[in-house]
Each structure stands twice: as C-alpha cells, then as structure tokens.
Amino acid sequence: MTSDKKKKLSLKNALQYLLSLLLAAVFLIAAFEGVDLRKVLGIVSGASIFWIIILFASMLLSHYLRAIRWKIIISSVKKEASIKNLFGSLMVGYGVSCVVPRLGEVTRAVLIGKWEGLSRTSMFGTVILERIIDVIFLGLSILISLFIWSDNIYSNFPWLKLTLYITALSVALVFIFLFLIVRYKEKFYSYLTKFIGRFSEKLAHKSGYIFEMLVKGFLSLKGVKSYLITILLSVLIMLNYGLNAYLGFYALGMQNYGIPVTYTMAWVLMSISAIGVVIPTPGGIGSYEILSKTTLVLLFGFGESISLAYAILTHIISTVLFIFGALISFFILNKQHENLFKVIETTDIENL
DSSP states (O other): OOHHHHHHHHHHHHHHHHHHHHHHHHHHHHHHTTOOHHHHHHHHHTOOHHHHHHHHHHHHHHHHHHHHHHHHHTTTTOTTOOHHHHHHHHHHHHHHHTTSTTHHHHHHHHHHHHHHTOOHHHHHHHHHHHHHHHHHHHHHHHHHHHHHOOSOHHHHOTHHHHHHHHHHHHHHHHHHHHHHHHHTHHHHHHHHHHHHHTTOHHHHHHHHHHHHHHHHHHHTSOSHHHHHHHHHHHHHHHHHHHHHHHHHHHHTTGGGTTSOOOHHHHHHHHHHHHHHHHSSSGGGTTHHHHHHHHHHHHTTOOOHHHHHHHHHHHHHHHHHHHHHHHHHHHHHHHHHHHHHHHHHHHHHHHHO
16 A cells, blocks of 8 residues: 555544544533533432443343354354453453544454454454344334334434434345345446446445455354344343343432333333444444433433433443453463464474
C-alpha cells in the first residue's frame, strides 16, 4: 500500500470515528436534556451493590452462552475449539468496540484465528454469520414485544415500524443471498464480481473477499443438530438479555416507585434499547441512553431521572465488564499462547 493510500485510509477512518463521536454526543445531549444531573447521579450512587453483583454475573453468563454458540458454529472447522479462547476473544472484541465501533468484530476474529490456529478469513465469516443471527433474533424480539405489551408501542416509537420493515426485508435478502452462495457458489461469485467490476475493480475485489468470508462462515455451520443447538442458544441468549434488563430494575429499587416491574417490561425495554447498541457509536454511548430512557418514560411511566439513572448504571456495568474482561482476557490468554509458541519452537529446535 502506497503512502498516499495509507493517508487516505487513515483520514477516512478518522472521519468515520469523528462522525460516531458526534452521533454519540447528539444522543447524549438529547438524553440529558431537561434532567437534573445531580439527582440522576445521586440515584446511581445509591444503587444496590448486591443486585449489581447479580447483574454483573448474569451479563457474564450472556457472553459465556455466546461463546458456546460460537463454538457450535465453528465446530465443523475445529471440533475441540477452546471455550476459554472463544470467550476471551469475544470479551476482547467487546472491549475494543467500546472504543472504536465495529473494530471489535475484526479483533476477535483475528485473535481466535491466532489462538486456535484457524484461518482468519473463515473466522471473519463466522463473526458475520453470528451478526446475521443476532439481527434475526433482535427483529423477532421486537415483534414479540408488540404482542406482549398492551399499549401501542408504535404511537410512542413511530420509527419502529419502519425499523421492523427494514429488518424483515434485510433478513429476507440475506436468506436469498445465502441460498444463492451455497447453491450456486461459483456462478453467483462470477456474476457478482463481473457486475460490480463494471463500476469498480477495487470494489469487485473487495466484494469477492467478503463473499469468500460469507461462504466459509455460513458453511462452517453444518448439520441439523448444529442448527437446532444454535437456535436454542440464541433463544437462551435473548432470554438472558431480558433477565439482565429485569435485574437492572432491582439494582435501582425501581419496584419501589409505585410501578410494578415485570419481566415483560424488561423484555420490551431490552428489545428497543438493543437498537441503540446496533447504532455505530462507541460502545452504544448515547443511543442506548436515549432509547432506554424514552422507553421507561413513555411506555412504563417512570420519571426521567430514574429512567436516565437506569440507562447510565446498566451501561456503566456492561462497559466495565467489557473493558476489564478484555484486558484480563488478552493479557492472560495472549501470554499463555506466546509461552506455548516458545515451547513448541524450542522443542522443534531440539529435535533438529
């Protein structure tokens, strides 16, 4: 890569990151507008340590379930992939995403490829497949919310209907695309690159690489049993996410605010606020706060201060988990693997 191309790429990345920061700032301003910050911080500081610990453990369980699901997805590539390595690379990825949106997905694919001796391209593919599964189940969780919550969610969130339409269309297109790349892999690849190549050779080459990653990722999930276990784990992950939202109520004693808290409320809150995490801001900052606060105020009738306190507290807990989990996982696992590589190299030298 030439110096000019590197400069252009660096400038592009810098502008994208600046845009994500500006987006986060706009959401944060909207979330904090008209709210007494001192009162909010007072509520957060009075949170129950006991329930915070329970919530912390429940969040860890969510990510452990994700690591198990990832193991099932890559089982045809490597049957005995280490859960420790999968969980560690997952946490590092989340930690990186707290700073730079989406870079965490690349990081965890690179790390698991290194630690397990697997192709990075195939690991990128499994990460993309995981994200497709997440989008599908997020769409389903929103649909379930519309059925289980008696109030009209659309009147408070008019953009939600468009979001569902876009999600449904995207999922349908993804399924068609995946069917084509599996059933007619070579022909579809040829048509795709030729068509895009008419406009840009560079884009055609990049599309071909992404296509290869998708094929390897999708084909890594094989067998009816693997599909069923992946679906089951995805359901458990979503249920656990709902539990996390529910435990957040108790961490702030929201059951004492005259409004009965239920798991149904937690599920609806989880489904809508998860859209904020999808928006490309660093770690979902701002977008998560505004959606959580708005849901708690408009749908459930909580005050703005306690609602914003909930959003801040749960976001802080998840961010602390990601950052410390990333640091601990990286330094422990990376050191272990470096020591292993040294032992292997020493053994090889002695055997010569």
